[in-house]
Amino acid sequence: MLLIPCPYCGLRDESEFVYGGPARALPDMDAQTPEAQHSLYRPINPRGPLRELWYHSGGCECWITLTRNTITHEFEDDLS
Amino acid sequence: MGYSALSLMGHAFRGNTQWPTLIAAPDMRTIYDIVIIGGGGHGLATAHYLAKIYGLTNIAVCEAGWIGGGNTARNTTIVRSDYLLNGSFALKHFALKLWEDLTQDLDFNIMYEPRGYIDLAHSDGELEQFELRANAMRLRGADAQILDRSALKARIPLLSLDMDKRFPVSGALFQPAGGVVRHDAVAWGFARKASQAGIHIFQNCPVTGFDISDGVLQGVQTAKGHITCKQALISVAGESSAVAGLAGINLPLNSINVQACVTEPVKPALDAVVNYNVGLSYLSQTAKGEFVLGGATDGYASFARRGSFERIEDVLARAVQMFPFLSRLRLMRHWSGTADITADGNAIVGQTPVSGLMINSGWGYAGFKATPAVGHQLAELLATGILPDLIAPFALDRFALGAEQDDAGIGPYPWLH
Structure with missing residues (x-):
């Protein structure tokens, strides 16, 4: 079970969250096709630290960005 | 060298000590x-x-x-080919045809058992969507049937059809050629x-x-x-x-963890593969008597080959909704693998x-x-x-x-x- 360090609520259980995938830069609304494709499908699949989004639906209802290691599942963000 | 009844007996007389290795080095x-x-x-x-x-x-x-x-x-x-899109269906249906003869082709018992794959629907709307899928399968030459509640009761007597559940069962898509392969x-x-x-x-x-x-x-x-x-x-x-x-x-691609587990072995109770569709939980009983359970991915990116207990709890809760007797069995083993998933x-x-x-x-x-x-x-x-x-x-x-x-x-x- 993941304990996710929400910056507003502290360490909270994984079941309170919805996963939002890797944090990526969104394209401009009027971006050209290749640019829009790139931002949508550009692979972000590292073995190791990954910046990703979580939605704290069962808590503060904020979208938060955290760094987690995909091999160990450890969060690198420090709440203190 | 091929396997035969003769080679089996010969090795039995030699105490099964001289079987050659399967793969050369x-x-x-x-x-x-x-x-x-x-x-x-x-x-x-x-x-x-x-x-x-x-x-x-x-x-x-x-x-x-x-x-x-x-x-x-x-x-x-689990093997099956109950897919809606032409491309997905065609490849998996060709695979089902190959599974049928693969034991003979390989001279190795892969234990293909077409017990039938049963995909449960939990609302009339979902059942209608299954009708669409069944019709698409039939048009392309596969056998697919829609089971109503009474047909389901006859096919899977131990399945709980109580209506007082959060997601009662309204029927199922049944693919007879689906099943399991060791x-x-x-x-x-x-x-x-x-x-x-x-x-x-x-x-x-x-x-x-x-x-x-x-x-x-x-x-x-x-x-x-x-x-x-x-x-x-x-x-x-x-x-x-x-x-x-x-x-x-x-x-x-995103790499995501998927978990599975087996219960202790019991007497034969289930001769089909059954899938619970609200959030996924699929199970079948092995020839040894263990129930094999699997579910959805853990959801988050992972290469760890181990996942959260939450997903196991999820899969088991749904399995117990289908088969209440499972609540009295213990889990024997649990494992996971890294699946690569596309957009x-x-x-x-x-x-x-x-x-x-x-x-x-x-x-x-x-x-x-x-x-x-x-x-x-x-x-x-x-x-x-x-x-x-x-x-x-x-x-x-x-x-x-x-x-x-x-x-x-x-x-x-x-x-x-």
Whole structure:
């Protein structure tokens, strides 16, 4: 079970969250096709630290960005 | 040497001490025609069909771990072809036809048991959607039936049909040809047959790099030495991003953990594969009597091969909704594997931007059922250079072209598939 360090609520259980995938830069609304494709499908699949989004639906209802290691599942963000 | 009743008796008289090893341990050559990276079911099936149909045996299979240690032996052994989209259906249905004769073809008992696959619907709307899928399957030559509640009661007497549940069962899609196949026997059977044909299989032999000049593959670097080859196939499931990355190819994949577990063995109680559709929980009973359970992915990116208890709890809660007696069984084993999932939840199979380098990835947690068909079709691609129709819909460039194969209609979020 993941304990996710929400910056507003502290360490909270994984079941309170919805996963939002890797944090990526969104394209401009009027971006050209290749640019829009790139931002949508550009692979972000590292073995190791990954910046990703979580939605704290069962808590503060904020979208938060955290760094987690995909091999160990450890969060690198420090709440203190 | 083939297996027969005579050889079985002969070995029994010798105390079963002189069985030959399944896979030869040859020395690595410096030149092969084709290098297959990944000794899972898909890679080994490709090797087998290259030898069987095209007579090509100057082939090396490089497996980073051991044969039968990856996702081929980590899935829940289910085979079926109840897919809506033409491309998805055709490949998996061809696989079902191959599964039927594979035991004879490989001279190795893979224990294909067409017990029937039962997909439960939990509302009238969902059942109507299943009708659509069943009709699509029938139009393309497969047998599919819709079971109402009384037919379901007759087919699966122990299934709970109580209406006072949060998600009561309203009916089911039934595919009689669906069932189970002993998964590790598939890896061993293909490996043994390919090895007998003269194909070299190397275990504990990860690939560490590719030689590419002017966009053309020249060779592959492995832990056991350099191999010069004109063609190579990457078929490494959860590690696809990393291995394709060595060749400078960025695959639109996310690696996600999938878990499964088995209960203690009990007397025969369930002779079909049953799937609970609200959030997924699928189960079947093995020949030994254990119930095998699996569910959805853990959801978040992971290479850990271990997941959250939350998902196990989820899968078990749903299984108990279907079969309340399961609550009294203990779990014996639990494991997981790394699945590579694409933005449309379907596989990436075929050529890559590097000439001579083929890819087979993105099968997520749905690749086992397609194993022989993928091997058969990739063998044709490697031997003839012509892209077979069955795998053409799964080309890498479909994401740029907007030709996604999204069976569930979920959209471009890998963690939702």
